[in-house]
Each structure stands twice: as C-alpha cells, then as structure tokens.
Amino acid sequence: MKKSLGPNTLAQPAPVWAVGSYDESGKPNAMIAAWGGICGSDPACLTVSVRPSRHTYAGILKHKAFTVSVSSAPLAAEADFLGMASGDKVDKFAVTGLTPVKAEFVDAPYIEEFPLVIECELKETVDLNVHVMFVGEIKDVKCDEDKLADGKYPDPEKVLPLIFSPGTRAYHTVGERIGRGFDLGKKFLKKG
Amino acid sequence: MKKSLGPNTLAQPAPVWAVGSYDESGKPNAMIAAWGGICGSDPACLTVSVRPSRHTYAGILKHKAFTVSVSSAPLAAEADFLGMASGDKVDKFAVTGLTPVKAEFVDAPYIEEFPLVIECELKETVDLNVHVMFVGEIKDVKCDEDKLADGKYPDPEKVLPLIFSPGTRAYHTVGERIGRGFDLGKKFLKKG
Numbered sequence: 047m048k049k050s051l052g053p054n055t056l057a058q059p060a061p062v063w064a065v066g067s068y069d070e071s072g073k074p075n076a077m078i079a080a081w082g083g084i085c086g087s088d089p090a091c092l093t094v095s096v097r098p099s100r101h102t103y104a105g106i107l108k109h110k111a112f113t114v115s116v117s118s119a120p121l122a123a124e125a126d127f128l129g130m131a132s133g134d135k136v137d138k139f140a141v142t143g144l145t146p147v148k149a150e151f152v153d154a155p156y157i158e159e160f161p162l163v164i165e166c167e168l169k170e171t172v173d174l175n176v177h178v179m180f181v182g183e184i185k186d187v188k189c190d191e192d193k194l195a196d197g198k199y200p201d202p203e204k205v206l207p208l209i210f211s212p213g214t215r216a217y218h219t220v221g222e223r224i225g226r227g228f229d230l231g232k233k234f235l236k237k238g
Numbered sequence: 239m240k241k242s243l244g245p246n247t248l249a250q251p252a253p254v255w256a257v258g259s260y261d262e263s264g265k266p267n268a269m270i271a272a273w274g275g276i277c278g279s280d281p282a283c284l285t286v287s288v289r290p291s292r293h294t295y296a297g298i299l300k301h302k303a304f305t306v307s308v309s310s311a312p313l314a315a316e317a318d319f320l321g322m323a324s325g326d327k328v329d330k331f332a333v334t335g336l337t338p339v340k341a342e343f344v345d346a347p348y349i350e351e352f353p354l355v356i357e358c359e360l361k362e363t364v365d366l367n368v369h370v371m372f373v374g375e376i377k378d379v380k381c382d383e384d385k386l387a388d389g390k391y392p393d394p395e396k397v398l399p400l401i402f403s404p405g406t407r408a409y410h411t412v413g414e415r416i417g418r419g420f421d422l423g424k425k426f427l428k429k430g
Contacts, residue, residue: 048355048380050342055282056379056392057356058308058399059251059412060275083252083275084404085287086366090247093285093371095277116250122416127423141426150242163240164249172364172373174278179285179373181364187248188240199405200248207250209401209412210419212276213391217422220251220401221413224314227402230409231319234333 055081055212062208062217064128065094066113066146066155067105074146074155076115076138077102078129080210081177090184091169095177101133103178110168111152112182115160119206119219124159126217151185161190161205247273247404254400254409256320257286258305258338258347259297266338266347268307268330269294270321272402273369282376283361287369293325295370302360303344304374307352311398311411316351318409343377353382353397 060080069075081095094114096103106112117125124142131138139146146155149165156163166182187200195201206219224230252272261267273287284306288295298304309317316334323330331338338347341357348355358374379392387393398411416422 047383049383049386051379051381051390051392053282053376054379055276055279055284055376056354056381057253057255057276057284057306058354058392058394058397059253059401061249061251063249081276081278083277083285084247084249084273085275085285085364085371086273086369087247088368089366090245091366092247092249093275093277114249119414119416123422123425125423126417126419126421127426130420130423130427162248162250170364172277172362174281174283174373176280177278179277181366181371184245184247187243187246189243189248191239191241194241195406198243200243200250200403201406202250202401202403202408202410205250208416209251209394211392211394211412214387214393215419215421216394217416217419218394218412219414219416220403220410222311222411224311224400224409224411225318227318227407227409228322229318229407230315231317231322233315234319235322 058211060210060212062117062125062210064115064117064157065102066115067102068109068154069101069105070108075101075133076128078125091181093179093181095179097177106168106180109153111154112166113149113154113156114164115157116162117208118161121159122208122217125208161193162200163188250403252402252404254309254317254402256307256309256349257294258307259294260301260346261297262300267293267325268320270317283373285371285373287371289369298360298372301345303346304358305341305346305348306356307349308354309400310353314400314409317400353385354392355380
C-alpha cells in the first residue's frame with residue numbers, strides 16, 4: 047500500500063557532489079550539491095542546482111565554469127562539512143585539509159583528494175525559484191588511476207561515491223553489485 | 239595520480255528511474271532514464287533527459303506529465319528490460335508483468351510494484367542536442383508504507399534504489415550507511 051508524502055524532493059538516489067568554483071575575488075571554494083545529475087550525452091553535460099544566496103553562485107556566473115568532485119565514503123566528514131559551512135566565512139580547504147587544484151580545461155578548482163572529478167563550462171542557467179539550475183558542459187573527466195576498471199571507467203566499488211537520501215538525510219555508499227545494464231533484462235526479450 | 243578520460247558522462251552515482259507516460263494513443267509506457275536528478279526545492283522538481291526518438295518523448299509533450307518510479311534491486315531485471323525495449327514495439331507492462339497505475343495528480347502512469355514513485359507535471363523543456371531535458375514539477379511522492387522510516391521518509395535500506403554506473407554499466411544498490419548529513423561534518427566546525 048502506497049502512502050502519499052506530498053510534493054517533496056524525496057527521490058532516490060541523490061549524489062553528493064562537491065561543486066568547485068573560484069569566487070569573485072579568485073579564492074577557491076566548494077559547496078555540496080545533492081540536487082544534480084547527468085543531463086545529456088552529446089555534448090556530455092550535467093546539472094547542479096545552487097541557491098543564489100550561496101557564495102558559490104556568483105563565482106560560477108563570473109567564471110562561467112565549475113567542477114564536480116565526487117564525494118567518496120572515506121571523505122564523508124569532509125564532504126559533509128563542505129555542505130555545512132559558507133565559503134564567505136571560512137576557508138573550507140584550510141579547515142578540512144583538502145587541496146584545491148586548478149582544473150585543466152575550465153576556470154574552476156577541483157578537489158585533489160576526491161577520486162573522480164568533472165570539469166564543466168557553464169552552458170545554461172534555468173531559474174527554478176529558490177534554486178538556479180546550472181547546466182555544465184563536461185570538458186573533461188579525471189579519475190584516480192587506481193580507481194579505474196579496465197583502465198578506462200571509474201569503478202564504483204573503488205570510487206565509493208556517497209549517496210544522499212533526502213528525508214532521512216543519511217549518507218550511504220554503493221553496495222552489492224546487482225548485475226549489468228542491457229544484460230539483466232534479456233530474460234524478457236524472448237517474451238517481447 | 240588522476241587520469242584524463244575525456245569529455246564523457248562518467249559521473250556517479252546515476253539513478254535508474256522508470257519514466258512513466260501515456261503515449262499519443264493513451265497507452266501506458268515506461269522507459270529508463272539514468273540521466274536525471276532532483277533540481278529544485280520550491281517548487282520541488284526534478285529532471286529526466288529523453289531522446290526525441292524515444293516513444294516516451296511525444297507522450298510526455300502531449301500529456302504534459304510523467305512519473306518517476308524508482309527502480310529497486312529486487313526488480314532489477316524488469317527495470318533493465320524497460321531500458322532495452324521500445325514501447326513502440328512491445329507492451330513492456332505485459333512482458334514484465336508490471337502494473338501501470340494512473341497517477342493521482344498528473345496524467346501519467348506509475349509502476350505499482352516499484353516502491354517509490356514521483357508524480358510530475360511538465361514544467362520546462364531544455365534542448366541539449368541529442369537529449370531534451372524535461373523539468374518536472376513534483377506534485378506528489380508516494381512510497382510503500384513498509385519502506386518508510388519513521389512513517390514519513392523513504393528508507394534507502396528498504397527502497398533499495400538501483401544505482402547505475404556509466405562506463406562500467408553496472409547496477410548496484412545502496413550499501414553501508416556512512417552517517418548523517420549535517421552531522422558528520424561537525425568535527426570540523428571547531429576549526430572554522
């Protein structure tokens with residue numbers, strides 16, 4: 047029996063993406079976005095949503111760029127802090143010991159210690175009332191070599207991306223491997 | 239050491255969302271979108287990206303509505319099939335045995351057997367070349383009562399949402415609980 051929970055943001059899974067940008071004075075900053083996802087394949091692009099009150103907001107607009115550093119389980123406390131503090135008041139890199147690195151292809155910093163990073167050029171902004179959704183065109187993906195499968199794909203069991211659950215506010219990471227896409231469903235093909 | 243992987247869609251985690259819609263003739267259909275995410279809090283909204291060649295595309299535009307049924311681990315094969323076949327050629331509900339249910343607030347069907355469903359009214363479309371990103375305003379969230387935490391929040395350890403890994407194409411579900419958001423990071427507050 048399904049229970050109605052009202053018009054809420056209770057979808058699953060949500061990412062825990064550290065959005066890196068230079069602020070208006072050029073200082074590196076990072077905030078956590080759980081509102082985001084991949085949105086297109088060609089060009090490769092993704093969305094992150096940011097409240098205009100956030101310190102990150104003006105920096106992304108000024109530099110027309112941001113990065114996504116994928117939070118991983120071993121750095122969950124650091125990631126959570128990035129979502130709690132404002133870069134307007136504290137230097138989150140100094141406090142956490144995380145290292146900002148200038149991205150190769152866009153004018154924004156990523157976080158060295160996070161295993162998987164995505165460099166984005168600002169492509170579009172969509173006003174959604176309390177959030178502005180930034181669409182970023184992906185200019186490069188970088189992954190720690192020891193976290194790759196077959197030397198070319200980020201391996202979720204090594205990247206251990208954090209997964210946020212809106213509502214319960216719990217962080218999990220990936221668990222049991224269920225199978226492969228475009229493979230598990232083949233058992234129904236004969237019936238099609 | 240980070241390795242450059244080029245401008246690809248290798249972000250993590252990605253959802254495995256069954257996007258439900260009525261087609262132009264009124265027949266229920268569902269496809270899988272891994273390109274999507276929550277995008278705003280007020281109004282609550284989310285994105286799913288769909289190629290215009292997909293059978294789902296015209297249906298969403300006609301009915302100005304879609305649902306997201308969150309795929310869960312026990313129904314991984316069914317979910318995968320929804321992403322392999324076209325509703326133009328087969329009745330995916332008949333083949334999988336899944337049950338389409340008319341949503342309460344929007345003109346689209348959801349999948350009864352999936353534990354968590356989200357009813358969306360089409361709010362905006364954003365052309366991203368090979369994909370069109372649909373922004374849906376969330377009109378209701380429904381969850382199986384036995385999958386709730388504290389009777390009000392979908393519990394990820396009971397919903398067991400599928401998580402897709404672009405690149406490896408592996409499905410996982412949520413694993414170890416790492417901690418709570420806005421809590422783990424407190425250890426850095428004293429340094430702030």
